[in-house]
Amino acid sequence: MDFSFTEEQTLLRNMVQSFVQDNYDFDTRMKIIRSEEGMSREIWQQFAELGLLAAPFSEELGGLDGGPIETMVIMEELARGLVVEPYMPTVVLCGGILNRHASKEQQETHLPSLIAGESIWALAYSEPQGRFNLADIVTSAKADGAGFVLNGTKAVVQGGPWADKLIVSARVSGGQRDQDGVSLFIVDKSAAGVSTQDYPTVDGGRACEVTLENVAVGADALIGEAGKGFAILDEAIDYGIGALSAEAVGHMKQLNDATVEYCKTRKQFGVAIGSFQVLQHRMVDMFMEYEQSVSMTYMVNMKLTESEAERKKAASGAKVQIGKSGRFVGQQAVQLHGGMGMTEELNVGHYFKRLTMIDTQFGNVDHHLKRFAAA
Amino acid sequence: MDVEFAPEDAAFREEVRSFIEENYPKHLIGKDRGDLSKEDFLAWHRILHTKGWVAPSWPEEFGGTNWTVTQKYIFNEESARFGTIPPLPFGVGMLGPVIYTFGNQEQKDWVLPGILSGDTWWCQGYSEPGAGSDLASLKTKAVLEGDEYVVNGHKIWTTLAQHADWMFCLVRTTSGDKRQDGISFLLIDMNTPGMEVRPIITIDGGHEVNEVFLTDVRVPAKNLVGEQDKGWTIAKFLLGNERSGIAGVARSKKAIDRLRDIARGELEDGEPLLNTADFSKKIAELEIDLTALEYTELRTLASESRGKGPGPESSILKIKGTEIQQRITELTMEAVGNYASPWVPAAEAGDNYLTIGPDASHGVSQTYFNNRKTSIYGGSNEIQRNIIAKMVLGL
Numbered sequence: 114m115d116f117s118f119t120e121e122q123t124l125l126r127n128m129v130q131s132f133v134q135d136n137y138d139f140d141t142r143m144k145i146i147r148s149e150e151g152m153s154r155e156i157w158q159q160f161a162e163l164g165l166l167a168a169p170f171s172e173e174l175g176g177l178d179g180g181p182i183e184t185m186v187i188m189e190e191l192a193r194g195l196v197v198e199p200y201m202p203t204v205v206l207c208g209g210i211l212n213r214h215a216s217k218e219q220q221e222t223h224l225p226s227l228i229a230g231e232s233i234w235a236l237a238y239s240e241p242q243g244r245f246n247l248a249d250i251v252t253s254a255k256a257d258g259a260g261f262v263l264n265g266t267k268a269v270v271q272g273g274p275w276a277d278k279l280i281v282s283a284r285v286s287g288g289q290r291d292q293d294g295v296s297l298f299i300v301d302k303s304a305a306g307v308s309t310q311d312y313p314t315v316d317g318g319r320a321c322e323v324t325l326e327n328v329a330v331g332a333d334a335l336i337g338e339a340g341k342g343f344a345i346l347d348e349a350i351d352y353g354i355g356a357l358s359a360e361a362v363g364h365m366k367q368l369n370d371a372t373v374e375y376c377k378t379r380k381q382f383g384v385a386i387g388s389f390q391v392l393q394h395r396m397v398d399m400f401m402e403y404e405q406s407v408s409m410t411y412m413v414n415m416k417l418t419e420s421e422a423e424r425k426k427a428a429s430g431a432k433v434q435i436g437k438s439g440r441f442v443g444q445q446a447v448q449l450h451g452g453m454g455m456t457e458e459l460n461v462g463h464y465f466k467r468l469t470m471i472d473t474q475f476g477n478v479d480h481h482l483k484r485f486a487a488a
Numbered sequence: 489m490d491v492e493f494a495p496e497d498a499a500f501r502e503e504v505r506s507f508i509e510e511n512y513p514k515h516l517i518g519k520d521r522g523d524l525s526k527e528d529f530l531a532w533h534r535i536l537h538t539k540g541w542v543a544p545s546w547p548e549e550f551g552g553t554n555w556t557v558t559q560k561y562i563f564n565e566e567s568a569r570f571g572t573i574p575p576l577p578f579g580v581g582m583l584g585p586v587i588y589t590f591g592n593q594e595q596k597d598w599v600l601p602g603i604l605s606g607d608t609w610w611c612q613g614y615s616e617p618g619a620g621s622d623l624a625s626l627k628t629k630a631v632l633e634g635d636e637y638v639v640n641g642h643k644i645w646t647t648l649a650q651h652a653d654w655m656f657c658l659v660r661t662t663s664g665d666k667r668q669d670g671i672s673f674l675l676i677d678m679n680t681p682g683m684e685v686r687p688i689i690t691i692d693g694g695h696e697v698n699e700v701f702l703t704d705v706r707v708p709a710k711n712l713v714g715e716q717d718k719g720w721t722i723a724k725f726l727l728g729n730e731r732s733g734i735a736g737v738a739r740s741k742k743a744i745d746r747l748r749d750i751a752r753g754e755l756e757d758g759e760p761l762l763n764t765a766d767f768s769k770k771i772a773e774l775e776i777d778l779t780a781l782e783y784t785e786l787r788t789l790a791s792e793s794r795g796k797g798p799g800p801e802s803s804i805l806k807i808k809g810t811e812i813q814q815r816i817t818e819l820t821m822e823a824v825g826n827y828a829s830p831w832v833p834a835a836e837a838g839d840n841y842l843t844i845g846p847d848a849s850h851g852v853s854q855t856y857f858n859n860r861k862t863s864i865y866g867g868s869n870e871i872q873r874n875i876i877a878k879m880v881l882g883l
Contacts, residue, residue: 172618189711212561222839232514232592239826241845241846242755243755244754244755244756244757244761244826245824245825246757248755268826268845269826269827269829269830269845271829289758290757290758308846310830312830312844313830313831313833314829314830315829315830315831315853315854315857316829317827320829320830321717322520322844359685368875380618381620381621381622381625382622382625383625389870391870391873444860445865447860447865448864450858450869451616451620451621451646451864451868452620452644452697452861452864452865454864455690455691455860455861455864456688456689456690456691457690457691458688458689462690462691462857463657463691464862465691465857466691466853466857468852469821469856470828470829470853470855471830473822473825473826473829474829477822477825479766479767479822483766
């Protein structure tokens with residue numbers, strides 16, 4: 114048994130950590146999220162130059178051959194700066210799907226530009242009526258000659274406004290909530306019939322609604338076998354949860370450190386408020402929630418490559434843990450900072466908002482409790 | 489023991505209900521606090537004033553209604569049920585009782601009418617950067633020079649100061665051994681040179697609170713309420729009033745109704761979320777906790793109508809009331825699923841400028857974020873627990 118990181122993994126962590134420290138302080142982030150585009154293309158290019166966009170891909174495709182642990186390390190460190198650039202949708206979700214399931218040809222067509230930072234990707238998987246059920250899909254894909262024609266609406270596509278390419282889940286056959294009959298398609302966002310409604314998100318990101326109206330794609334747009342896309346999507350979301358858990362852990366670490374520091378210096382009734390036992394115990398609880406979340410994050414990222422049943426259980430278990438812990442740590446960090454925790458000016462509220470949205474992303478606590486029980 | 493309202497109370501309820509339904513401004517129905525202009529805030533206040541109902545809690549001689557405790561409760565309940573914008577708390581709820589209890593005749597004559605009519609907007613100059621829950625550590629200083637106080641200091645979390653004409657303000661006039669001594673209660677015109685209001689934007693994107701900087705602000709000595717250096721008694725009296733309305737039972741009931749509507753529209757595997765075992769159980773738990781709070785409030789009310797003032801038990805109402813409000817906003821955000829994510833600016837949502845997801849989902853996350861303040865303000869819930877520990881349990 115060994116929970117230590119390799120030398121390469123430690124170097125990777127140090128590199129991302131100092132990059133975030135040097136280039137992504139709170140003021141910089143606020144400027145970025147308030148800019149018209151809401152992300153920094155310059156930062157994205159630097160990610161490419163540092164090799165972060167290449168991390169999970171095989172060496173023959175120009176990647177660095179990293180696995181879930183490398184992604185975990187990167188996500189945790191990016192989280193500490195509340196980085197909004199679309200590492201999750203582009204590299205973890207879409208990159209992961211292409212890496213594991215796309216044909217050699219598709220990989221050669223798409224991955225080099227992704228790795229070079231020249232194309233941004235988003236995963237358009239949820240639908241307005243679908244809540245957290247990945248198979249609840251009305252969007253249709255009808256075979257048309259060698260290709261397909263897509264029609265439907267995809268909801269709350271995170272990172273969508275920045276994306277050049279989308280991976281869209283659509284139904285080639287079966288009933289509205291059947292897992293059979295779901296397919297994944299690579300769709301150019303500039304293709305005829307694709308329209309989007311872009312908006313900011315409450316946690317500083319950008320997302321969009323995507324409408325597909327008679328969007329024609331070729332046979333080369335289909336990932337894997339027709340009608341067999343659900344398993345690919347389900348797995349991609351579990352990989353997403355592994356990365357998201359690491360992100361949550363990064364936020365919790367920042368909040369706990371900030372809260373302890375604040376309580377040591379903030380004085381009321383003539384003493385530091387950190388001397389009150391009731392607040393000490395609260396901070397101890399926050400610390401324990403963080404530690405439990407770290408454990409579940411390690412666990413899920415070690416199990417992503419195991420059997421499907423084991424992977425599902427691990428992912429849902431981790432998602433429940435970070436959902437609950439993130440909520441507690443976020444709420445208490447705001448509470449212990451008092452009015453200051455409520456302000457836009459202090460970073461605490463921003464970590465809190467992101468942690469809140471992490472519970473919703475990829476399905477909330479209730480959803481994953483049920484999935485865990487069924488797995 | 490019984491919880492029935494008397495027949496005359498039922499008739500009164502009917503009267504209040506139809507008055508609200510007939511007279512509430514149509515353009516304000518369903519508007520959130522964040523969307524309101526200064527005039528929006530005052531519109532219903534002015535209508536209530538014309539009717540003579542704007543300050544039910546005041547003694548009749550100063551413009552109150554002479555209602556029984558039960559009638560006041562019914563009025564609040566009906567107002568909340570309809571979702572009216574309540575009269576501004578700073579004048580009617582906070583300063584008014586201070587003035588008719590501690591003010592001199594001249595102060596009563598010029599302060600009270602402006603509060604009742606809504607012509608004077610008051611804000612509360614209590615908290616300071618170093619004095620939050622520990623209010624007595626405040627540092628804003630007032631020095632008497634001739635017939636004027638010269639005030640210097642820094643107030644924070646001043647709600648809606650951007651609209652205010654006047655501020656009631658706690659200042660330190662003497663530095664004594666005991667921190668509670670030497671505090672005075674001053675009325676300050678916001679237009680006095682040296683008053684500067686700076687907005688604080690909160691995590692929901694709203695502008696409700698402010699910082700107020702006071703630099704060599706000259707205040708006529710006649711604006712002192714009560715005795716110099718004895719303001720702490722007034723400050724505590726006001727905080728006691730602030731706590732009494734904070735349970736918010738009727739408004740929470742309305743918020744649960746709205747939550748239920750949202751959960752009826754949201755689907756999980758094709759079924760309304762409201763019908764799922766998990767979600768309906770969570771709403772049930774909330775309703776049970778709210779029922780307990782309602783009966784706790786009614787018990788307080790019953791002992792009040794027998795002449796006992798609200799004691800430190802009112803801290804229970806504050807703690808439980810705000811915890812329930814926070815849980816409702818949290819569950820409402822949870823109900824809308826993925827549509828908790830879009831940030832739809834309030835003003836634009838009102839104009840349907842940007843319609844993302846179901847209408848009901850608009851602003852639910854902002855409301856959740858905003859409501860985290862309720863366990864912090866008005867004496868944090870930690871402070872409220874200290875009060876119960878000390879005053880009720882004798883620890």
